[in-house]
Amino acid sequence: MFWEGRTTIAGDMHPDRWCILREGGISILHRTIPDSNSGAEGFAALPAERDVLDEIRRLASRLRTENGSLPGDLDFNIPIGWEERIGHLDDRPIRRLIIFLRSTGCEWVEKTGGCTMCGFYCATARGREISAEEYIAQFEHVMDAVDLEDYPVVSIYNDGNIFNEREMPVAAIEKICSYINGYENIKKVVVESRIDYSPDEHVVRMKKALNGRQLEVAFGFESADPRVMNLCINKGFSANNFDHFHSRMQGMGVLTKPLLLVKPPFLTESEAVNDILQTISYCVSRGIDYVDLEITTVEKHTVVHELWKNNLYRPPWLWSLIDLLQKCRERFGDRAHVYVSPWTYSVESLDWARNCGRCDAGIIRAIERYNRHFDPAEFEDLDCSCREGEWEEAFAKVDPRTIPERISEQLTYVQNSRVSYM
Numbered sequence: 001m002f003w004e005g006r007t008t009i010a011g012d013m014h015p016d017r018w019c020i021l022r023e024g025g026i027s028i029l030h031r032t033i034p035d036s037n038s039g040a041e042g043f044a045a046l047p048a049e050r051d052v053l054d055e056i057r058r059l060a061s062r063l064r065t066e067n068g069s070l071p072g073d074l075d076f077n078i079p080i081g082w083e084e085r086i087g088h089l090d091d092r093p094i095r096r097l098i099i100f101l102r103s104t105g106c107e108w109v110e111k112t113g114g115c116t117m118c119g120f121y122c123a124t125a126r127g128r129e130i131s132a133e134e135y136i137a138q139f140e141h142v143m144d145a146v147d148l149e150d151y152p153v154v155s156i157y158n159d160g161n162i163f164n165e166r167e168m169p170v171a172a173i174e175k176i177c178s179y180i181n182g183y184e185n186i187k188k189v190v191v192e193s194r195i196d197y198s199p200d201e202h203v204v205r206m207k208k209a210l211n212g213r214q215l216e217v218a219f220g221f222e223s224a225d226p227r228v229m230n231l232c233i234n235k236g237f238s239a240n241n242f243d244h245f246h247s248r249m250q251g252m253g254v255l256t257k258p259l260l261l262v263k264p265p266f267l268t269e270s271e272a273v274n275d276i277l278q279t280i281s282y283c284v285s286r287g288i289d290y291v292d293l294e295i296t297t298v299e300k301h302t303v304v305h306e307l308w309k310n311n312l313y314r315p316p317w318l319w320s321l322i323d324l325l326q327k328c329r330e331r332f333g334d335r336a337h338v339y340v341s342p343w344t345y346s347v348e349s350l351d352w353a354r355n356c357g358r359c360d361a362g363i364i365r366a367i368e369r370y371n372r373h374f375d376p377a378e379f380e381d382l383d384c385s386c387r388e389g390e391w392e393e394a395f396a397k398v399d400p401r402t403i404p405e406r407i408s409e410q411l412t413y414v415q416n417s418r419v420s421y422m
Contacts, residue, residue, distance in 0.1 A: 051408075056303065063303065082098060084098070085342065095152065101157065102124060108197075116264070118299070121301075123347045140179075153187065163197060218257040220294075225275055228275055232403065269317060337374050340371055359384035
């Protein structure tokens with residue numbers, strides 16, 4: 001599986017799984033093997049749901065301890081890497097540069113074990129504080145390697161929360177912005193942060209430092225369903241938090257971009273598609289017409305990884321993505337521009353969205369073409385025998401259990417499996 005024009009990244013696969021080589025999308029330089037301090041509104045869980053959430057967090061926290069120690073030769077003056085993707089500016093496709101800084105690490109991971117699918121903590125300093133000088137040196141490294149003048153949109157990601165000063169000093173943000181101001185062609189800067197780690201004063205300081213350029217904050221909204229958001233993903237906030245955050249950003253003249261997770265753990269294939277459709281509907285009702293789909297991959301030392309190892313999780317079918325994008329056009333028309341993020345991240349993936357293997361490459365090329373103009377006509381001539389056979393069978397599967405019941409039973413199975421391996 002590949003995204004055109006990018007470098008090869010291959011990961012070890014579970015021995016019982018079919019595997020093909022994936023071309024990644026990142027120039028890797030180095031690769032590493034509700035909260036009282038935040039503004040998040042607590043998940044209003046029933047007692048049984050609270051017990052399930054506690055189980056999720058215990059497992060997630062335990063898995064983070066299996067990351068091991070940091071490699072001794074890591075240079076924190078060098079970023080994880082960068083890549084070029086399609087972006088959009090004034091409704092036109094343009095070149096966008098994504099920069100992956102090596103960061104201190106997401107505080108949500110340290111407090112709760114983090115989101116169930118996210119393995120990004122492996123690529124960070126895992127709590128070792130990265131100084132402002134080191135962040136600045138990482139950005140300077142990219143400036144020396146890439147002509148930023150070629151990119152109207154630059155995205156700066158730190159595998160965490162750029163506005164949380166425990167993760168990234170404001171001094172580093174302001175210095176990086178001063179460098180960006182030297183490039184006339186850069187019109188928009190995109191950063192990522194949890195909504196509860198984005199204090200107004202830090203956002204305002206960055207917007208001011210960009211001297212009139214657009215600032216957009218991408219954030220993992222994942223799902224508008226509170227049980228999917230908090231039990232399946234361990235997100236730790238609510239849709240009400242999102243509404244408040246979106247209103248705050250609008251008031252400061254800052255754009256927002258929700259990142260929606262396709263097929264969180266514990267959902268069936270059809271439930272995952274319907275969950276995204278309902279979440280996009282929620283975003284459209286708030287006047288948001290551009291969302292990113294983030295496709296769940298299997299990353300080490302995560303809850304998803306444990307489920308996958310026990311045949312309790314499969315990443316989404318590519319046919320499900322096509323079905324989802326076609327339904328989005330039918331339901332929302334031009335009110336929703338739905339971008340499919342390439343599933344190449346700052347950490348290795350062991351499994352990813354796929355079909356039978358014979359049709360995968362053609363579908364991925366069609367998704368790349370779709371991403372330029374959001375035209376589902378790119379999918380009209382796609383077909384394969386696996387669509388009417390295996391995918392339709394997978395899509396028709398129903399799980400009568402409630403989400404808490406599924407989680408409890410599957411985590412018990414995982415825990416028993418882990419004990420048997422010891």
